[in-house]
Amino acid sequence: MYLLLPLLLTIIAEERERNSDRFKDRCMICKAGDRSSTLKLKSIAMIAIDIELxxxxxxxxxxxxxxxxxxxxxxxxxxxxxEDVTASLRNLGLQDSAGDGAQEAQEPKVDVEDQEVHSSAEEDVEKKDEN
Structure with missing residues (x-):
């Protein structure tokens, strides 16, 4: 088994490159005619890929x-x-109080959107972890 380790590492590297045809050919060359050894190598390669993933x-x-x-x-x-810009504009008398209310009304909307994106990203991560 230890003699096959370099070949196994080559197979895993090729699988990472998503070159599945060469992956299958190398497995078949490894032990031509010995189906169980080929299946064992494929299993080991898949375990290594799962660990890497x-x-x-x-x-x-x-x-x-x-x-x-x-x-x-x-x-x-x-x-x-x-807030700093708003305070500066107020100090200069360039902003009226009606503009402040409109700005404050928009801020919670941004927070709600952030929370929705955040929760959907967490759900995606949890679903992937379950698989």
């Missing part, structure tokens, strides 16, 4: 969390800048 899923989840955090920070920064 699990690791990729974990790293992707970490990246999603980081992006959500960055997005929230950017959103907070933008909100603070908008």
């Amino acid at each position: 699990s690791e990729l899923k974990k790293s992707l989840n970490v990246e999603v969390v980081q992006l959500r955090t960055e997005f929230q920070e950017l959103k907070n920064t933008l909100q603070q800048q908008q």
